[in-house]
Amino acid sequence: MSAVTDIAAPPTVLDVVNALDRRYPRDWAESWDRVGLVLGDLAHPVARVLCVVDCVPETVDQALDGGADLIVAHHPLLLKPVSTIAPDTYKGRIIHRLIRGDVALYAAHTNADVANPGVSDALARRLDLSDLRPLVAAASGAGRGIGRIGTLPEPMDLAEFTGFAATRLPATTAGVRAAGDPGRTIRTVAVCGGAGDSFLGDAVRAGVDAYLCADLRHHPASEHLAEDGPALLDVAHWATERPWLDEVGEWLRGEFGVAVTVSDVDTDPWTVHAFSSSEKETQS
Structure with missing residues (x-):
């Protein structure tokens, strides 16, 4: 038999x-x-x-x-x-x-944005943030809510942290740009996967040193800085949400034993970045 x-x-x-x-x-x-x-x-x-x-x-x-x-x-x-x-x-x-x-x-x-773990948890982990808590807590608690606040392992100035974020997040044509005093000390950071300028006030109330998200607009960012709010880091929308895919993929593999591919196809719409001549002189 x-x-x-x-x-x-x-x-x-x-x-x-x-x-x-x-x-x-x-x-x-x-x-x-x-x-x-x-x-x-x-x-x-x-x-x-x-x-x-x-x-x-x-x-x-x-x-x-x-x-x-x-x-x-x-x-x-x-x-x-x-x-x-x-x-x-x-x-x-x-x-x-x-x-x-x-x-x-x-x-x-x-x-998935408000889940625990969710989109902003994955983003925070890419930046080595610890002691995570929601930027805007969900009413039902359990660590859920919009965005995350965490602490860096070691303080950095804003210029250094901007470069660090660029090395840790998926590369895009837009890169990472920051607003604020380049020498400002950054210890606590709020992050939000995706568009985040509607939570600028929450970042101020949280008392963080820097806030990283996508799709920051000119006037809200300008007014935020004029009121001495946290430094700002603006990242491509796709790059702030791509880290979550790794966690979903790992969970699906463990849950079902299926083959999972995480797409690195950059779907950010901006595909060309150029410096003006004055910027090139500043960079040199």
């Missing part, structure tokens, strides 16, 4: 979706957000997962070329309502390609 070896069946899309929903409950998302399963056959087995910040043509290519059964994305593809998914529209083309390739799509956005 030949021995029969029991081989566990691979998880289905439904299995993975249910686990993601437990880790990042949909009711943690902002009311305007659109999270959860976007498309896919719930009964389809999942052997390979691709984790991305954005579901765009380039990451869809990556999923199809790599034989992914599921894309886990941070940004929702259908955040704003559409009246058609015709294949001659941008989002329609993406949806049709995924359906033809039998690739499911799931999004965890603001529900």
